[in-house]
Amino acid sequence: MISIYLDKESWLHRLPAGVKLLVVAVVSIVLFQLDSVWVFLGGLAGVFALYASLGKDGLARLSVIRGLLMFFGIVLVLHWLSGTFFEGIVVVMRLTILFLAANLISITTRMDDMMEALMPLFKPLQWFGVQPRRFALGVTLVLRFAPHLMQIFAILREAYQARTGSRNSWRLLAPFAIHALRMSDNVAEALKARGGSAGLSR
Amino acid sequence: MALWPKKKNRKPERVCDPDADTFAVFDGVGVTLGQRTVLEDLTLSLKEARIGVIGLNGSGKSTFVRLLNGLRTPDKGNLTLFGAPAADAEPELPRHVGFVFQNPDHQAIFPTVEEEIAFGLTQLGAGKEESRKEARAFLELHGCLELAESPIAELSEGQKQLVCILSVLVMEPELLILDEPMTSLDALAVRRIYGKLMSLPQKIVMISHDLTHFENFDRVIWLEGGRVRLDGPPQQVLAAYRNDIEEKSGTKMELAAL
Incomplete structure (x- = not known):
């Protein structure tokens, strides 16, 4: 069996599952209202900082994004072909932030806590x-x-x-x-x- | 699952007698899977503390033991489990009958050992904190407290199977069924898990292809083609089974018959 849970103690592990889910939900809604590169750059820096706060193991988990690189490439090419390359970059940045934030919950939340929060x-x-x-x-x-x-x-x-x-x-x-x-x-x-x-x- | 399940009328009273000496009575039991007859005309009763089940692949062993905890239901004949008809007993069976599968990866649902053990307790109605505390105490009792926080993914195969066995034992069943629990383990893990199993107070029904496991059992049932070929003390049944295999393998190689 493989699991993605990161076995350690951190402030993110101690934060209640419900709070984490709520924050990510709110952040996603806000991000879809915005399209400023500067805000997204800030968001990316913020997510990276959160992973860094988990230590070396945390930063290593950023590699999950590799699985999406091909998909991002396709998005960029499609946008480039339709002459909206810049918007493509915005879309990719938004997805990266959301994906990494959601993954952050999976690696810092015990399954039974998640279940209780979802109930x-x-x-x-x-x-x-x-x-x-x-x-x-x-x-x-x-x-x-x-x-x-x-x-x-x-x-x-x-x-x-x-x-x-x-x-x-x-x-x-x-x-x-x-x-x-x-x-x-x-x-x-x-x-x-x-x-x-x-x-x-x- | 039905989109709109009917509210079942559950009887509040329990029908199973967990202390029943004879825990299963088969009377002409048969099971069919589509067109194929998997088990036929089984008539026997089970009460011994250590029962082994042997037979070639496809002889009906897995289906036979699955009848004991309600994972399969008979298509023919009568089956009585813990003093109640199988159909009535079914909702209560997970309380009384623990089942350990061959592949721990299909049994362990949760990422960490403690959560996996605690799941059985929440199944029985315990709250989250209570079940976590009890799970830790249970792990300590079995000398595995240091595994509590470990991700199951990072355990050895033997440790995984041990966790699966403990996660079933924590529900305090009266009967433990094991469907080839040691097939994927190395020799040392086999010996440890086997020792653990034999020390348990629970009654055990076990399937295994390693016949040496059954030498000290009370009874061995040999299934062939969905019927009981031989049923009795291990010395007698194991010897006959070994002879049969010698005979079959001694005749010309028939791949189609494998």
């Missing part, structure tokens, strides 16, 4: 007879298994490369989907064996 959002579902805990648990499961799915894809790619010599192919998509379904079956079974998503306290 009130799903409260209205109670009126329809759906337990909010189920949805909160669903969100945690997504966060927990996203990196695991990437690992499965890497294994499939290795197996493919070992026999064909090429690394990527659309042919990997179908087996990947099957593996993902199988895995979710197994996880669901393990969860059910411990009382299921709604718990046993009824």
Whole structure:
């Protein structure tokens, strides 16, 4: 199992999960109202400073952005082609800030705290007879298994490369989907064996 | 999950008797998966403290043990678990029956050991702080307190499986089911986990391909093609199983029969 949680003590770890989620939500809304490069530069500096406040391990986690570089490249090229290169840069800066801020929550928040903070959002579902805990648990499961799915894809790619010599192919998509379904079956079974998503306290 | 689930009428009273000496009674039980018959005509009762389940791949072992905690339900015959019909007992079974899977990566949901252990306690209705405290106490009791804050991802395979076993034990089940729990472990981890398991007060039903694990068990059940081929004390059943494998492998290699 892979997890993205950063195992250490910091002021960001101690901050309640609800506060962190709220701050990121507010920041996202504000950022989408603005398009000043100076504000975004300040925002980027701010996010970097937050990672730096977690120490060396924190700064190392900035590397998650690598996964988005290709996507950013595409955005920039599209904007450049339509003659709005400058706006493209603004979009990329905005996304970078938001992505890094959201990732900061994942690496500094324990899963059960996150679940508890999310629970009130799903409260209205109670009126329809759906337990909010189920949805909160669903969100945690997504966060927990996203990196695991990437690992499965890497294994499939290795197996493919070992026999064909090429690394990527659309042919990997179908087996990947099957593996993902199988895995979710197994996880669901393990969860059910411990009382299921709604718990046993009824 | 249904978009609009019906409110189930849950009976407030418990139907399971966790202290039942005979925890499972199979009466002509059969399970089918689509067109395929996975288990057929099983009639036996289980009460021994250490029960081993053996058989070749596809013989129905996994389905058999999944009947014991409600992960599968019989399509034919009657199954009684802890004194109650399986269908009535199902919602209560996770309290009484712990299940350890082959792959810890599919069982551990939370990123840190302490959270994983605490999850079982919140499942039983404990609050967050209470369950964290109890989880730490439980880890200390089992000599693993130093693992509490560790990300499960960074543990060895043996440690991961130990955490999975503890996360099930913390719910204090009466019966522990293990579906090939040691298949992916190295020899040292196998020995440690096995020693741990044998020291437990819980009754155990275990699947394993390592027959030496069952030498001191009370009973071994050999499944073949979804039926009980032999059922009895380990000396007798293990010897017969070994002979059968010798015979089958001695005849000409038939890959298609694997």
